[in-house]
Structures are given as structure tokens and as C-alpha cells.
Amino acid sequence: MADPVPRQRRYAPRMPAARRREQLLDAALAVLVRDGYGAVSVEAIAREAGVTRPVVYALFEGLEPLLLALLDRSQQQALESVVPLLPATTDLAGLRLDDWLLEAIGSLLDVVRARPEVWRPVLGLTENAPPVVRRRIEDTQEVLRAQLEQVLRRGLAAQGAPDLDVEVLAHLLMVTGERLARLSLADPDAYPRDRLVAALRPLLAAARQA
Amino acid sequence: MADPVPRQRRYAPRMPAARRREQLLDAALAVLVRDGYGAVSVEAIAREAGVTRPVVYALFEGLEPLLLALLDRSQQQALESVVPLLPATTDLAGLRLDDWLLEAIGSLLDVVRARPEVWRPVLGLTENAPPVVRRRIEDTQEVLRAQLEQVLRRGLAAQGAPDLDVEVLAHLLMVTGERLARLSLADPDAYPRDRLVAALRPLLAAARQA
């Protein structure tokens, strides 16, 4: 009497909580990259993972905590790639600042190109995000900017360069990095790494000599 | 029997269609500036205007057409302020390119500071916008960027400057302008117009000498 045909898998395959958590974060990232922050919802994440909402609520307190967890994961990966690009303060003496900047930006482009899915959420999609998430992204960017500002300040002092507005310049370098990274992601053929780096060189050279 | 107390104005004050259209655009802009694109809906606009949804649907085909109408209005105002900053092609010969750029960006900052509510929607809030709106904003930015690229190309040719990657540099100048404008809006006291312009000067020196 019972239906012997395996009724199209009513239950999602079982998983230990920890693994399911990771899978949900992956699902959230997938939705986010594919459809943008605006499309991210508990519902959408559950759907993407082939699971129902209560599963999500059992593992996360709600949407925002889930997104923050995702950000923890992504930002850690992102920072791990980027922080090494900052020079140790000890090296600053013998450092040609503009050469270092060019190399740093080149490496950034490599890193971004290597793992686009990690970077897209941080690079472009910050506006539509829930306020908490946006704040987090902006805070992190500000931390990086401040770091960069320190490097610039010390580097310039060490090589006796003129009085530049280091704070504002750090802002401009950040958006420059962002834009170059985005160009690189959007059209890798038209904007290969070396072209972007080369385009930047004359600007930085100008800042070198008094 | 009837309630003689004027029941808290059941009807919104009447208005000719044309004026109501404008008011609805204003309401949309207000919501957008206050709560971001994500909060914009026909419902929210109607509420902000003190009116019910059918009124909105009577005057616009729906949310997207309304937003596009708003963009028409804002972009026209924005372009009217910005286009005059581009030099006539005839002036290019006697033009010191970097001085012109500095002056242009200075004027941009003035214009933005003068009418923040016109610029905010275009400057920051593009990500959460409906796809059509985002496309429109990006297209317009690309048009401006292409214009800028032309000015740079001709200007550099006219003053015999080195072979710079004008296309990429135009991108960088655009994001630079954007960031400076945003800094200016966010904290006018910390970032007065003249400081921002001054910070930019040393970078632009690159364009001058061969």
C-alpha cells in the first residue's frame, strides 16, 4: 500500500550542526554574490541550502548574526591576504615608498583575482547591506586606511619627502585600490594587472620628489 | 448624531496632478536620503507624502518609472552643475591641465556642498537601488568619465606630456572626485574644500612635466 517510490527526498541530507553552519554561510555568500545584498534573506539562504527556515534559526540567531558570522569568515581570509603586504616598521628606512606601493597594489590585484568570491562582498556590495554589516565593513576599511596612513607617514619622514596631506592621500589610495581591483574583476582582459600598476606609476612618482 | 468633531483630516489636501507628481518625487527623495534605497517602496513614498498608494499609481506606472523620473530630475540638476566645468575644446591649447583639474574638483566640491540632497543619491547609494536605476547612474558616470578622458587626452597632447594611460587615469580621477565629495559631505569641518584640493595637487604634478 505504501508508496514504494522514493518520494523525492522529503528530507535534506542530515548534517552535524557545525558542518551545516558552514554550508549556510556558503549559501549566504552564493546568494550575495549572485543577487546582491538586497536578495539576502533567511528564506533565500535556506532555499539555496536546500533546507527550511527553522534549520537556519536553530543555528543562527537571525539574519544579521549570520551575516556577521559570514563577514568574520571572509574578512579573516581577506585580512590574511592583505596584512602581509604592509611592511614591518623596521623595514621602513631602506624603503622606496612608491615602489613599495606599486608592489603592494600589484599583490592586491593578484590576491583579488585569485579569490574573487571572497572579495566581491567587501569590494562593491556594501551599500545595500544591513546597517550593522555596512558598519563592520567600513570600520575594517578604516582600520586598513589608518595602517596605510602610518606607513605613508613614516615612509615619507624616512626619505625626507615634502609635507603631503597623508590622511587624505591614504583615502585616495584606498579608493584607487578599490577601483583598480574592481576593474580587474569586471574585465580582466582589458585591464591586466601590469597595465593597472603601470598606470599608477607616474602619479606616485610625482609625489616622490619635492 | 453625526460626529461634528473634524475627524483628523481624512483627506489629504487636494492638489493638481502636476504638483502632486513633484511632491511625490520629493517624498521619494526624502525617503531615499533618510533610509536608503532599500526602504523605498510605493507604500513608503505614499506614506511620506501623506497620501494613499492608489494616488501614486494614478500618477506613475509603478515604482521603477517613478524612480527613473526622480533620476531624470536629479541628474539634470547635477549635470547642469557639472557640465560647465568641462572646458570647451577650443580652450585646450592654452590650458595648464593640472590647474584646470584642481579648479574643476574645487568647483565640484562647492556644488556638492551647496546641494547635498541632490548629490547623495548619486554619490553613495547606488548599490541597493533597483537594477534599472543602478544602470542609469552607472551609465551617466561612464559618460562623464569618457568626457573627462577626452579632455585629458587632448590636454596632454596639447602640452606635450608623456604617454599616460588616460583611460585608467580617468577612472582614478572619477573615484577621487567621488571620495573627496563624500569626505566633504561627511565632515565639512575636518575636510574643508581647500584642504582637499591642496592634498590633490602634488599627485597631479605628474601630468605636467614630460
Next chain:
DNA sequence: TGCGATTGCTACAGGTGTGTAGGTTGGCCT
């Protein structure tokens, strides 16, 4: 003063998302 076009409203049907309460299934472990 009263009629008619204009302007606005109420009310309904349908869609999608949020959380949660309470039942069901599957698999490990004795």
C-alpha cells in the same frame, strides 16, 4: 446652488518574508 470632473480613499486578493510551536524522521549506541 447644484452638477460633474477631478482627486483621493477603502477594501480586497495575492505575494514574500519573519519567527516559533510542535510533530516527525533518521541514525547512533547500548
Next chain:
DNA sequence: AGGCCAACCTACACACCTGTAGCAATCGCA
């Protein structure tokens, strides 16, 4: 084998948004 708990699910009560049909108020003008 059978019990038990973790992992999933169904179902409900809200909330907010979209469009639209049909009714009610208002204002201008004869």
C-alpha cells in the same frame, strides 16, 4: 531490537508590500 536525541519539517500568526476595482469627497463653474 529498541530507545533516544539531534536534525528536519509542517503549519500558523504576523507583517509589509503590490496592484486594482469601486466608492466618496471636494472644488470649480455655470
